[in-house]
Amino acid sequence: KQEVTQIPAALSVPEGENLVLNCSFTDSAIYNLQWFRQDPGKGLTSLLLIQSSQREQTSGRLNASLDKSSGRSTLYIAASQPGDSATYLCAVQQGAQKLVFGQGTRLTINP
Amino acid sequence: GAVVSQHPSWVICKSGTSVKIECRSLDFQATTMFWYRQFPKQSLMLMATSNEGSKATYEQGVEKDKFLINHASLTLSTLTVTSAHPEDSSFYICSAAPAMGTLFSNQPQHFGDGTRLSIL
Numbered sequence: 046k047q048e049v050t051q052i053p054a055a056l057s058v059p060e061g062e063n064l065v066l067n068c069s070f071t072d073s074a075i076y077n078l079q080w081f082r083q084d085p086g087k088g089l090t091s092l093l094l095i096q097s098s099q100r101e102q103t104s105g106r107l108n109a110s111l112d113k114s115s116g117r118s119t120l121y122i123a124a125s126q127p128g129d130s131a132t133y134l135c136a137v138q139q140g141a142q143k144l145v146f147g148q149g150t151r152l153t154i155n156p
Numbered sequence: 157g158a159v160v161s162q163h164p165s166w167v168i169c170k171s172g173t174s175v176k177i178e179c180r181s182l183d184f185q186a187t188t189m190f191w192y193r194q195f196p197k198q199s200l201m202l203m204a205t206s207n208e209g210s211k212a213t214y215e216q217g218v219e220k221d222k223f224l225i226n227h228a229s230l231t232l233s234t235l236t237v238t239s240a241h242p243e244d245s246s247f248y249i250c251s252a253a254p255a256m257g258t259l260f261s262n263q264p265q266h267f268g269d270g271t272r273l274s275i276l
Contacts, residue, residue, distance in 0.1 A: 134199065
């Protein structure tokens with residue numbers, strides 16, 4: 046059974062810092078890995094999707110890497126801003142579009 | 157971009173009531189939609205996969221008679237929580253991916269904004 050773990054559970058940093066969020070998964074047989082953002086009481090916004098054959102994806106200040114063999118992914122956020130405060134979830138896709146989620150990292154960027 | 161609309165966003169009702177939640181894909185067709193449940197400060201747990209024109213597939217431990225799913229068209233799936241009790245209070249979220257002719261599409265899923273269900 047696939048298990049996804051995110052570390053740390055919560056992170057608080059000053060504005061402007063670069064930061065890294067970590068995600069690990071136990072079964073490397075995945076189709077892709079996605080990083081999502083969830084604001085309080087809201088649904089999910091997809092940030093980046095990395096196919097199993099890829100090693101990284103970039104969108105603006107965000108960069109996600111994937112090491113499928115070791116079951117790890119990182120989300121790098123450059124020059125953090127208060128608006129980046131949210132919970133970040135990673136999820137791996139296995140068969141039939143099923144997503145298995147980690148428990149998330151709650152990020153707070155202090156002005 | 158692709159949009160998934162979920163309604164209602166918040167519902168409060170008495171124990172024993174049945175509650176229906178709708179999930180619509182607004183600008184794409186979705187043969188498959190997914191229903192998740194999220195308890196406070198926990199992650200999303202897949203409840204069931206909703207298949208257009210056929211029966212839903214439920215995850216282990218999810219009561220199919222309590223959580224009725226109907227996917228009557230390519231743009232609408234509904235989840236009905238029957239005879240809801242306080243322990244059913246949770247945040248329910250649906251998602252959908254554009255139909256690409258295969259269940260193994262690598263297209264990202266798009267999520268609704270969720271429904272907060274509170275049973276008194």
